[in-house]
Amino acid sequence: MSKLTIPQEEIMSSGHLACQGCAGALAMRYMLKVFGKKTMLAVPACCWSVIDGPWPYSAVSVPLFHTAFETAAITASGLKAGLVAQGINDVNVVAWAGDGGTFDIGFQAISGAAERNDDILYVVYDNEAYMNTGIQRSSATPYGAWTTTTPANHPKDRPKKDLVEIIAAHRVPFVATASVAYPEDLIKKFEKAKNTKGFKLIHIFAPCPTGWKMAPELSIESARLAVQTRVFPVYEVENGVHYKLNINVKNPKPVGEYLKIQGRFRHLKEDDYKVIQENVDREWELLMRKVETFK
Amino acid sequence: MKKVILGDHAVSYGALLSRVQTIAAYPITPQTLIVERLSEMTANGELDAIFTKVESEHSAMASTVGSSAAGARAFTATSAQGLALMHEMLHWAAGARLPIVMANVNRAMAPGWTIWTDQNDSLSARDVGWMQVYCQNNQEVLDSIILGYKVSEQVDLPTMVILDAFVLSHTAEGVDIPDIKKVDEFLPPYKPEIKMDINDPRSFGALTSPDVYMEFRYKMQQAMDKAKKVIVEEGKKFGEMFGREYGLIEEYKTEDADTILIASATVASTARAVIDELREKGEKVGLVRIRVFRPFPTEEIIKVLEGRKKVVVIDRNISFGKTGIFFDEVKGAFYNSKGNKPPMFGYIAGLGGRDVTPKVIREIVEDALNKDKPESEIIWKGVKL
Structure with a gap:
């Protein structure tokens, strides 16, 4: 395996407004390192609407267009069309959205852009709830989680929406999951996305210490445990049919190790852990079958 | 071509x-x-x-x-x-x-x-x-x-x-x-x-x-x-x-008109024929077509309406709970003007694509000509109830 280097250049500056331990900020830093300055961003309502800074500041030294909640994908497509129409073909346009703007309100526009195979990268930094508005549940919130709209005595009772499968069903060139706890894999995926024409989507697992009710220093650890417990498998799908598991987890840890460090799961009992473990095992099994069948 | x-x-x-x-x-x-x-x-x-x-x-x-x-x-x-x-x-x-x-x-x-x-x-x-x-x-x-x-x-x-x-x-x-x-x-x-x-x-x-x-x-x-x-x-x-000039509003036979009809879009183009017809009968009527609604041509409208005897507005729209929208805006534009404020008649016609024919427009203008002042803020034209 060739040795991977992470580009030195910092295109995101340190004076941003993210909370301590924000994986969404870290993900942007990595993305910009790979994509470089020939990049434009479309950012809908999400934590990054704040993280980037109020007018007239910006924490990134690439053009950034703040847009409406449900329009990240199509604003990026529109930007790309506007550039190409002027003969500017060497600028990458990235839609950068949270899970609410992706799994919920922005879903239709993503499906449209994916179906048309618009030449953009869509990145969702998934912190599993509407964090910017104060921790309300989204359809990316996992089973059993507390949020301010799924209180502890009535936590979320449905599983997380399977975004990657839905996007893969559009038969787009590249869709992948990734984690800030595995930067080498993340960097490789950004590079692949940068060098692939058409619609790309990277679903980044992005812990939010504020919303998950845990210490900021547990951000990367929780992301790593999500992978090691198989809660969040790291894989990719090419052209909607070629599955590849990027991080194999041969000896998974029990899900409890991931759940117990987060306050949002504090109300869960042993029986709940069991239900979650069964769900995780079943989903992993399903994914492995796809990986083996559709190489 | x-x-x-x-x-x-x-x-x-x-x-x-x-x-x-x-x-x-x-x-x-x-x-x-x-x-x-x-x-x-x-x-x-x-x-x-x-x-x-x-x-x-x-x-x-x-x-x-x-x-x-x-x-x-x-x-x-x-x-x-x-x-x-x-x-x-x-x-x-x-x-x-x-x-x-x-x-x-x-x-x-x-x-x-x-x-x-x-x-x-x-x-x-x-x-x-x-x-x-x-x-x-x-x-x-x-x-x-x-x-x-x-x-x-x-x-x-x-x-x-x-x-x-x-x-x-x-x-x-x-x-x-x-x-x-x-x-x-x-x-x-x-x-x-x-x-x-x-x-x-x-x-x-x-x-x-x-x-x-x-x-x-x-x-x-x-x-x-x-x-x-x-x-x-x-x-x-x-x-x-x-060879085709455009402005904010368009005037038609307004110069000596006592009564000004205000309309927009195709209702205005139809109204031109009605103005001709009424002129032949000796009525001193003219037409103002509001072409640009935003920005609203406040000064232009005041200038053309001041001192007239009557103003008739046809609206193919309604602000529910108020009046026709052009009527409302024309009235509003006029409030702070210094000159004589003519009585304004606001008619609603042609909603949902009902035809606004020359006959409809003629009846509207004649209705206003026959009255000293409007009986209400909205006058519905042709409602079948």
Whole structure:
């Protein structure tokens, strides 16, 4: 395996407004390192609407267009069309959205852009709830989680929406999951996305210490445990049919190790852990079958 | 070149002659002919533009916003429900100060389902910061698209060019299609001072505190004020080059008129025949057509109405709980004027595409002529109850 280097250049500056331990900020830093300055961003309502800074500041030294909640994908497509129409073909346009703007309100526009195979990268930094508005549940919130709209005595009772499968069903060139706890894999995926024409989507697992009710220093650890417990498998799908598991987890840890460090799961009992473990095992099994069948 | 074309196709030709660079649109009756023709134009290379066939009108406007922000001349078209769906992004286009031009085919809002004309769709977007031009014939539709870009690109606000469903959209009229080279002279390529540019990276539309937000809105209003002048200037230049001059309002036989009829869009063009007819009978009536509704031609209206004996406004729209919207605005414009304030009669007619025939208009004017003052703020014409 060739040795991977992470580009030195910092295109995101340190004076941003993210909370301590924000994986969404870290993900942007990595993305910009790979994509470089020939990049434009479309950012809908999400934590990054704040993280980037109020007018007239910006924490990134690439053009950034703040847009409406449900329009990240199509604003990026529109930007790309506007550039190409002027003969500017060497600028990458990235839609950068949270899970609410992706799994919920922005879903239709993503499906449209994916179906048309618009030449953009869509990145969702998934912190599993509407964090910017104060921790309300989204359809990316996992089973059993507390949020301010799924209180502890009535936590979320449905599983997380399977975004990657839905996007893969559009038969787009590249869709992948990734984690800030595995930067080498993340960097490789950004590079692949940068060098692939058409619609790309990277679903980044992005812990939010504020919303998950845990210490900021547990951000990367929780992301790593999500992978090691198989809660969040790291894989990719090419052209909607070629599955590849990027991080194999041969000896998974029990899900409890991931759940117990987060306050949002504090109300869960042993029986709940069991239900979650069964769900995780079943989903992993399903994914492995796809990986083996559709190489 | 003179051609007999539908109003929708006049829009398509207007976009073609303006050399739009991007189009994003979603089909809705009666706008479909616009986008069908533009699809053909882009497919056969007549028009060098990228046409994104989006999955909703909301995305149509968002895509247009993106392309315009990137520095391209961007176009879209819609109608009624589609305009309502894109409402949020109408604010975005105006607030981002993007010189987008959009055609809106005036169609009544559901429910009940309807595809026929009235103005409640576009007038529901009255306060978003778009200029609004109401057209009376297919020629004006084509010309107003070109003029729309010429004005918008100087004041950094978008323009909505509005045409009546079916009465114009699906009606063939003789239209002079100007030579594109002449249009190029009138409308040079779009070169924004600020755009999404990797060599000059900025963030657009970032969080604005109460300390700065109001100033951005003040500047939008300043741009609207400037637009009033620019619309008239460019309308004159257009007249010099193409023989058809356009302004904020259009007067017809107003000079010695005691009674002024105010109307817009195709109701105004029909009303001209009624004015002639009534003049023959000895009635001193004249017509003011409000062409540009935003920015509102307050001073022009005061000037033409002051001292008249009666003013009659026909609205093909209604603000529920108030009155016809043009009536309301004309009255409002007049309140602080110093001169004599004539009594104003506000009629509602033609909602949901009911025909506003010469007979309907004549009856409205005669009704007003026969009364000293209006009995109520709304006078419904032709309600069958």
